[in-house]
Amino acid sequence: MIAGTDEAGRAVDTRQVGLVVVAILGLAVAALFIPAPAGGDGSGPGNGSDGTDGTPDAPSDGPGxxxxxxxxxxxxxxxxxxxxxxxxxxxxxxxxxxxxxxxxxxxxxxxxxxxxxxxxxxxxxxxxxxxxxxxxxxxxxxxxxx
Known part of the structure; x- marks a missing residue:
């Protein structure tokens, strides 16, 4: 018998592929609903200013x-x-x-x-x-x- 051709091997592969597909879909949905981080793209040095009128892009630390x-x-x-x-x-x-x-x-x-x-x-x-x-x-x- 050749390795990986039995019924149990196919069932494990199918479940693993299904898990990976669900994880990728979850990440894609989360990316749609999570706002971009405040302070630019974070790819370089800077003061964190995003060039807006001073309104925060993310929740402030104060109460409420x-x-x-x-x-x-x-x-x-x-x-x-x-x-x-x-x-x-x-x-x-x-x-x-x-x-x-x-x-x-x-x-x-x-x-x-x-x-x-x-x-x-x-x-x-x-x-x-x-x-x-x-x-x-x-x-x-x-x-x-x-």
């Missing part, structure tokens, strides 16, 4: 920075749509870090694509404060008995 970056990337129409026509949220709330009882959490609120100032924020019926001009407020997550 990724949320504000995401909202900036979404094209929001200024005319309010009929709520029956769309399921897109008007208000987006983000927690940084994820809320756990006793932990201090920064809450970021974005309303209609703009940072929402002076919005009251409550945790389990306990008011922690109002958002500032950047749409953020910090407070301690209360312990709640279930």
């Amino acid at each position: 920075g990724w949320l504000l970056w995401l909202v900036d990337q979404i094209d929001i129409d200024d005319t309010p749509p009929d709520r029956a026509e769309t399921d897109e949220p008007r208000c987006v709330v983000a927690f940084d870090p994820p809320p756990e009882p006793g932990r201090t959490v920064t809450v970021s609120v974005v309303l209609d694509g703009e940072r929402a100032a002076d919005v009251p924020v409550w945790f389990e019926g306990e008011r922690i404060g109002r958002t500032d001009g950047d749409g953020t407020v910090s407070g301690e997550v209360p312990y709640v008995r279930e």
Whole structure:
């Protein structure tokens, strides 16, 4: 018998080829959805400036920075749509870090694509404060008995 011609050998080869094809397709799909890195192509020395007007291409490090970056990337129409026509949220709330009882959490609120100032924020019926001009407020997550 010649090596590689038995049924078990063909089954292994077919599965391996299938795995490679799925991996390549996964990489291609990921490349379509991941934005280009900020600061140029990274192929040479430089100060990291991409020559734009100063708006970040990637999320900032501040609280809720990724949320504000995401909202900036979404094209929001200024005319309010009929709520029956769309399921897109008007208000987006983000927690940084994820809320756990006793932990201090920064809450970021974005309303209609703009940072929402002076919005009251409550945790389990306990008011922690109002958002500032950047749409953020910090407070301690209360312990709640279930």
